[in-house]
Amino acid sequence: MSDTLRLGIAGLGTVGRGVVRIVQEKAGLLSARAGREVEISAVCARDPARDRGIDLSAYAWETDPVALARRADVDVFVELMGGADGPALEATRAALDAGKDVVTANKAMMAIHGQELAELADATGRCLRYEAGVAGAIPAVKVLTEALAGNGVERVLGVMNGTCNYILTRMQSAGLSYDEVFAEAAKLGYLEADPTLDVGGIDAGHKLAILAAIAFGTKVNFDGVHLEGIERITIEDISRAADMGYRVKLLGVAQMTGRGLEQRMTPCLVPANSPLGQLENATNMVVVEGDESGRIVLQGAGAGEGPTASAVLSDIMDIARGLRLPTFGQPAATLVERPAAMSATPAPYYLRFILDDKPGALAKVATILGNNGISIDRMRQYGHAEASAPVLIVTHRTTRADLDAALSQMPATGVLAGEPVAIRIERL
Amino acid sequence: MSDTLRLGIAGLGTVGRGVVRIVQEKAGLLSARAGREVEISAVCARDPARDRGIDLSAYAWETDPVALARRADVDVFVELMGGADGPALEATRAALDAGKDVVTANKAMMAIHGQELAELADATGRCLRYEAGVAGAIPAVKVLTEALAGNGVERVLGVMNGTCNYILTRMQSAGLSYDEVFAEAAKLGYLEADPTLDVGGIDAGHKLAILAAIAFGTKVNFDGVHLEGIERITIEDISRAADMGYRVKLLGVAQMTGRGLEQRMTPCLVPANSPLGQLENATNMVVVEGDESGRIVLQGAGAGEGPTASAVLSDIMDIARGLRLPTFGQPAATLVERPAAMSATPAPYYLRFILDDKPGALAKVATILGNNGISIDRMRQYGHAEASAPVLIVTHRTTRADLDAALSQMPATGVLAGEPVAIRIERL
Structure with missing residues (x-):
């Protein structure tokens, strides 16, 4: 690696354009903060001829992202193409294989192939960073x-x-x-x-x-x-x-x-x-x-050219400054598999029923809830001009299984006009 | 430096106790994340005999923080004593001089001696971190x-x-x-x-x-x-x-x-x-x-044992992981001096006057504001049973100088009951 940190940027959509622009406009700021120059060696996009409103004339062009990822004059492969598989994945693998650090904004690729890529990064001793993939400018x-x-x-x-x-x-x-x-x-x-x-x-x-x-x-x-x-x-x-x-x-x-x-x-x-x-x-x-x-x-x-490019630059600057961490914060080999919880933590639920305007309709609903161990925290019935009335219920904490059991028994009451709605209330 | 990161903790008040507790209770988590053990070698506090509700028996005791800062078995000097000057400053200098990294929660010391300490840290190639000094757990x-x-x-x-x-x-x-x-x-x-x-x-x-x-x-x-x-x-x-x-x-x-x-x-x-x-x-x-x-x-x-200790650990873990930056993000020698702005950016102001209940009182106040180039965005006069009435004014953007000039001319009107209040409205 030369003292200058050299980027290869694959993908020149909104985010890619933002990254190029920042590297160009803020060169002085970046080098003051990183203690070294940050420059672009080469870029890659489908259509080299398209006017993107930025000057790309100083950079080498590649049409194949894998070729970009392997270039000798690239230290960091910046993957901004998107897509969980295909060229993004192939080029990211190629870059890590070739001993390049990788910065990506690709949440789909990281969510689906993150473990494989983290292991590859560890094996080749490279960094794989993805701040821009999660919640835009938020670090x-x-x-x-x-x-x-x-x-x-x-x-x-x-x-x-x-x-x-x-x-x-x-x-x-x-x-x-x-x-x-x-x-x-x-x-x-x-x-x-x-x-x-x-x-x-x-x-x-x-x-x-x-x-x-x-x-x-x-x-x-x-x-x-x-x-x-x-x-x-x-x-x-x-x-x-x-x-x-x-x-x-x-x-x-x-x-x-x-x-x-x-x-x-x-x-x-x-x-x-x-x-x-x-x-x-x-x-x-x-x-x-x-x-x-x-x-x-x-x-x-959470999105937009500046905010997302800001997050990409956060990763690039970390690498430029020598701040290096395993992909998920600890070596990939130490990450454990945990079974997915098959049910959600109990919570209160908001329920909305449309009840026929018949005597005892609400009692029938309440009875079914009670029979399934669900108690009512708050209830509100709205005035109505029609033959059916909306009723809102906030339950105490219950399991989704008990709730689903109760909901499945509701149609048999014959008092429901339309499908009940249930939305979880998350504790904050 | 041994592979284990060895801490010397000066100050065993609320925050110091929290740091000791986390290092003890979360040893496995910390080493998994840092890729190395984080341990305490020695501590320092005024009264070794006091019961702090934590087991300190495994650590060497120093009564002099400077001696702690210089110990051969300390890699990171953790300064949690406080005070801009005195022992905290002396021990921090000693630690950097002795080639130790320093983590501190001491905002006063950093605000007043930060430049000197940053230059010293650069000169000795050490880290000086202070996340816990600013806004507690907030990074x-x-x-x-x-x-x-x-x-x-x-x-x-x-x-x-x-x-x-x-x-x-x-x-x-x-x-x-x-x-x-x-x-x-x-x-x-x-x-x-x-x-x-x-x-x-x-x-x-x-x-x-x-x-x-x-x-x-x-x-x-x-x-x-x-x-x-x-x-x-x-x-x-x-x-x-x-x-x-x-x-x-x-x-x-x-x-x-x-x-x-x-x-x-x-x-x-x-x-x-x-x-x-x-x-x-x-x-x-x-x-x-x-x-x-x-x-x-x-x-x-912003405060409390857990939140502040969490921020101290953030710095310790960065050092344990080899994440090293200059104190203020760039070399201390490159930080520039900028004059302090002698006046605040113009802003709208909230003004509260208590006016005597005389005809023309409000007009006199409004005239003075107008004469000083201050225009009124919103005004509200409150009903009142007494001989004086509160009047609220939100101005358009004005300088503090124009506002102060206007306020200084108010007493001469003879319609004010009490001192006017002016509070800046910050643009968000």
Whole structure:
């Protein structure tokens, strides 16, 4: 390695362009802080001819990312192409194999192939960093890996998909339906090409799996994340939950339990006056509860050129400064496998029923809940002009199994107009 | 240095006890994460006989911290005694001189002697870390130094003294006077031995000066911090400001301006619905605005055994893992001197007057404001049973000089009953 740190950047979309721009515009700042120059040797993108609004003339061009990853004049391979497999994975392997450090923004690749890549990085003695893959500008990976190194982590939670949070908060503030706001978000370019990555919770689930591996010293296990998207959240539930003092969030939660590692990325209710409840628009938030530190809350932009490039630069600057750590904070060989918890930690639930306006309807529902060991904390019945009435119930802590048993017995009562809704209320 | 990282801990108060406890209880976790053992060789405190509720029998005892700092079996000198000068400073110098790394929680020492100590650390090639000195468990130093290394920092701000925030939020929630809540805080043990360190803004000012040095690559300059305490904040102003949608905070703000480096630690109003406005009790918050990252908000416990020890361990673990940086993020010799800005960036102000109930009283006040180029954004006059009436004014952006000029002309009107109050409204 020469004294100058030489980058090879694969992928010149929004983030790649941001990284090139920062390296060019802030050369003096970066070298003052790193104690060495940070320069770009070569770049790689599908279409060299396209005008990206940045001057790339000083850099060598590669059309094959694997060739870029292997170049002798590249110290750090910066993977900003995306995709869990394919060229990104192939080039990352090639770079580590060739003795290059790797910086990536690719959460899918890290969530699915993180263990293999971490082992490869350890074997070749290289760094594999991915701060930009988790919650944009928020230094979630660094804080968890380094700042909380003296803590047993009790829980990691957060809102890690800005698009979902935009949709949910916009539904509430504008009183619009999911479909209406989804269409808006699509028009604004907020959605991935495959929108289920966003609204299905997959993208946020990738991030959660990565953070869980660091927090608990486990092999990253995206398949162990219980995923549920926001597609079925209605404006009705958002408004009703607000009446009860809650906000609906696509909330990721990871915690180690006696039943195994619990990883959930599901719609949850959180208190409206909590930091998570107050999180508006596309902002992200990661909360880490350490057994010594107590609760640390991190908030920032989860996407966008500047914020994501800022996180990529954080990793590049660490490498430039010689700050080197194993991929998940400890050697990959020491990461353990923990079974995925088959059930979620008991919690209170918000339930919404539409009951036929018949005598004894509410009693039937309450009886079934009681028979399944579920007690009621708060209840609210709304006035109504029609033949059916919405009833909201906040339960005391219960298991999802007991709740599902109760819900399955509800149709037989014959008093329900429509499907009941159940949303977990996460303890904060 | 042996492969085991050997600590010498000076000071066994709350934080020191926490560090010893974590090193003992979490030995396995620490070694898994650091890739080496972390152990305590020796400790130092005034009274060896005192029962601290932890087993210290395995460690050598020193009564002189300088002797501890120089011990051959100590790799890292952990300074937890406090005090800007005296034994803490002497022992820190001795440790660096003797080729030891130093971890400290001592904000006063770093704010006042940081430049000298950083130069000494550079000269001897050692690390001097102080995460626990700034905002307790919040990784403000690490985030600013490392995570935002690719950013020009536009502004650093925050609530960095938990006691002051406790007093201000408690005054509001309980409707109590400053003196009443101050007495409560004293009884709860929330106050420093010299309470002006807390309520006079000195402690928080130390923290701000440290963060400013990192953010702007300047020599730490505590003398350049404009300090104003919370002693003169009344429940009247807290309530009135709340009516106008604001909260009163002891707010630190550092930014580089054309007029020099602006560092303020003063009572300010912030919007009630902002993260800073919503910060309750003794919690701390540090906000960093990077030109790429956008706004990053960090929230956590600012004090206490676990949170502060967690931050000390963050530094110890960085050293154990070989993560080594210059004290303020770049070599001390490259830190520049910038003049302190002699005036604050223009801002809107909240003004409270008590006016005699005479015709034309308000007009006289408004005229003076107008004559000094200060325009009124919002005004509110309260009903009153007495001969004088409170009037609240929120101005448009103005300089403090224009405002002071206007305020100095007010007594001559003869319509003021009592001293006017002016509190800056910080832009968020």
